[in-house]
Amino acid sequence: MSFDRLATSALAGAWQDIESLLDRDPFGGDFNTAHEICTRYAADPNRVALTVRHEDGSADRWTYRELDRLAAKAARVFARAGLKRGDRVGGLLSRQVESWITALAAWRSGLVYVPLFGGFAPDAIGLRLDAAGVRAVVVDQRYRPALAQAQATHGLDPAVFVVGDVAAGTDDRSFWTEVDRADADGPLATTALGDTATLLFTSGTSGTPKACTMTHATFVSVMPYAKCVLGATRDSVVFSTSDPAWAFGLYSTGAAVMALGVPRVMYSGKFVPEAWHRVIREEKATILTTAPAALRRLTDTFAQDGVPPTLRTVAAAGEPLTAAVAAAWAGTGAPAVRNGYGLSEVGMLLGDTQGTETRSGPGWMSATIPGFDTFLADRDGQPVADGQPGLIAVRRPRHQMSSGYENTPDLWADRWRGDVFLTEDRAVTDPGGRWQILGRDDDMIIASGHNISPVEVENALLQHPAVADAAAVAYDDPIRGGVVRAVVVRADARADDGDLVTQLTHLVAQRVGPYAAPKVVDFRSDLPRTEVGKLRRAAVRELPIT
Structure with missing residues (x-):
């Protein structure tokens, strides 16, 4: 059998395994999300679906x-x-x-x-x-x-x-x-x-x-993530921290988990690391799903109060997981973070899947999630040469999270190159098949003829102990033209800005290259991020220089 036929067979087998977990198998004209994720489990009066914990420590269970x-x-x-x-x-x-x-x-x-x-x-x-x-x-x-x-x-x-x-x-x-x-x-x-x-x-x-x-069928597209990255089973308890207004909360860590009949926990209050720690401990959560931005703040609490004994899996998505965050988290003794990448249009495509743990590493993801055929492409959808960065592309999967943009169908059509969906995210792969996200294609910084990944600059900045958070964006300097601008949140507000700017510039030059060293560095008390922790780079670019 040829390699292509073997790959096609593997993709089909992955989806058949997922479909076998559903009530309507094989699929017919009658298929309903509410039935698959809730009604079919309603015969058991004691099967818990959802626990909502509140700021006062109380809990409601359904x-x-x-x-x-x-x-x-x-x-x-x-x-x-x-x-x-x-x-x-x-x-x-x-x-x-x-x-x-x-x-x-x-x-x-x-x-x-x-x-x-x-x-x-x-x-x-x-x-x-x-x-x-x-x-x-x-x-x-x-x-x-x-x-x-x-x-x-x-x-x-x-x-x-x-x-x-x-x-x-x-x-x-x-x-x-x-x-x-x-x-x-x-x-x-x-x-x-x-x-x-x-x-x-x-x-x-x-x-x-x-x-x-x-x-x-949307929830079916992210069931491989729930099974292969989260490792959700009947004995799991998933602490889902993402708001269900977003795809990750509603589908990837919501409906897909419910389709497996697995109980979930949500916290209704504002994010407070100590409160999350208490919820995990008291609800005996085995799986924590969150964003790297939250892990940054949760690390100190875990280091101080210990790792809840039931916690087996920690999964992060929504933004690149930096080496600094991963290393600090590992220092707590908690389970290593399973990194993941996806988008609302297609689903969760990449992640640290079960069985590939030894291949993973900070900032990298170990594999394509079963059921998807991903590769790196140029803007025409053609594969790039080995070792070269490119746009993450995926061949049309059997189940896909979205079927189109209702209000901008032309834009949806523009995302396709035949049967290939072209994302706006750049990545690189290594010979072992691992993936590293470099950032949004339109966020790439062009300075002195170099294409600079903002994520690489941010990873370097976060190595400095005086930096709590950082963002790198392009800046059009009236004299120097396109340069790198770094917006930094200090870990210690008393740090001397002048000395720190010099140190950060040298650090990026050493770790990424002199061409990537920021020519503009300014400081903020925090960075604009979405509810799920994604850095809002457009908002960062709009911040006035201080």
């Missing part, structure tokens, strides 16, 4: 049966509000059970769920609600003022269901009052594999947000 029943009741509430199959339901929520009740209710009844991040500004909320044509919104009372401003600015009038207190004199309805009054007989739609289940807006830092169409 079984699959309870979530299924609440979703049926919420589906009846939406039907009474006049929503019909294909209509859009927004969730302006956070790490709370209502996010899952709303999503499950939408999916089971053929509605389309539109998750919205609670940290969005009113205009960002309004743009997304308008683009999605949302007819109803479930909103936490914390975000109701922002929603009201978005409605006024964009002329929106959806039905509003508030989690919490309802303001007098409004047409708002109480979500829980309506659910409590409803019968558990909401519409149960017959949906197909390719029917739209979710409209999820990417967290781009500039330009029009892209509305990714997620089908009822």
